[in-house]
Amino acid sequence: MNSIYILSSLLLTGWTWDTFRSIEGAFEIRTPAPMEHTVQQITTDLGDIDFHTYYLPVEREDRGNFFFQVSFYESEALRIPPDSLQLLADFFDATIEQAALSVSGEVVILDEISYQDKYPGRFWRIHYNGGRSVIKTKAYLVKDRYYSVQVAVDADFSLDGDIDRFMNSFKLLGLNN
Known part of the structure; x- marks a missing residue:
C-alpha cells in the first residue's frame, strides 16, 4: 500500500527528487533539480563575509512558482557560546527582522528550533506581496556558520508537501563536535 502511495505521489508532482550535495557548504538536501550557486561579498558589522546562495526556481502551471534556496556564511563573530541566550536571541531577532524588511513583509509564525x-535555530514564515506570497525559513547557527533553508511560494501553494520535503531533508555533512 505504501509503495502505491509513494508512486502516485511521484506521478502527481512530476518532479524527480534527488540529493543535492555542496562540499563547500558542507550540506546536502533533496531537490527536484540541481541548484545554482552564487557568492556575494558583503560588508557587515562583522566584517567582510562571503554570502553563499544555492537556489532553484521552479515554475509549474498547476502548482505555482517555487523558489528553493539554501544560504550560508561564516564568521568567527558567530561563535556565540550556547549559554549566551540573549546574544542568540538578539542575533536571530535581527536576522528575522531584516528578512521581513527585505520583502516588505510580515512575520506571522516564529518558533525556536534546533x-x-x-x-x-529558528523557523519563521513571512507573508509579503500583499499576502499573495510566502517565505518559509529554517535557520541555524552551527559553530561559526549561519545556514538558512528557504522556500518562497505563491500563498495558494504554501502548504504544499514539497516545501516540507525540501526543508526537512537538510543535512549537514562532517559535523564533528
Missing part, C-alpha cells in the same frame, strides 16, 4: 538538538 539542529540535532544541539545547534540553535
Whole structure:
C-alpha cells in the first residue's frame, strides 16, 4: 500500500527528487533539480563575509512558482557560546527582522528550533506581496556558520508537501563536535 502511495505521489508532482550535495557548504538536501550557486561579498558589522546562495526556481502551471534556496556564511563573530541566550536571541531577532524588511513583509509564525538538538535555530514564515506570497525559513547557527533553508511560494501553494520535503531533508555533512 505504501509503495502505491509513494508512486502516485511521484506521478502527481512530476518532479524527480534527488540529493543535492555542496562540499563547500558542507550540506546536502533533496531537490527536484540541481541548484545554482552564487557568492556575494558583503560588508557587515562583522566584517567582510562571503554570502553563499544555492537556489532553484521552479515554475509549474498547476502548482505555482517555487523558489528553493539554501544560504550560508561564516564568521568567527558567530561563535556565540550556547549559554549566551540573549546574544542568540538578539542575533536571530535581527536576522528575522531584516528578512521581513527585505520583502516588505510580515512575520506571522516564529518558533525556536534546533539542529540535532544541539545547534540553535529558528523557523519563521513571512507573508509579503500583499499576502499573495510566502517565505518559509529554517535557520541555524552551527559553530561559526549561519545556514538558512528557504522556500518562497505563491500563498495558494504554501502548504504544499514539497516545501516540507525540501526543508526537512537538510543535512549537514562532517559535523564533528
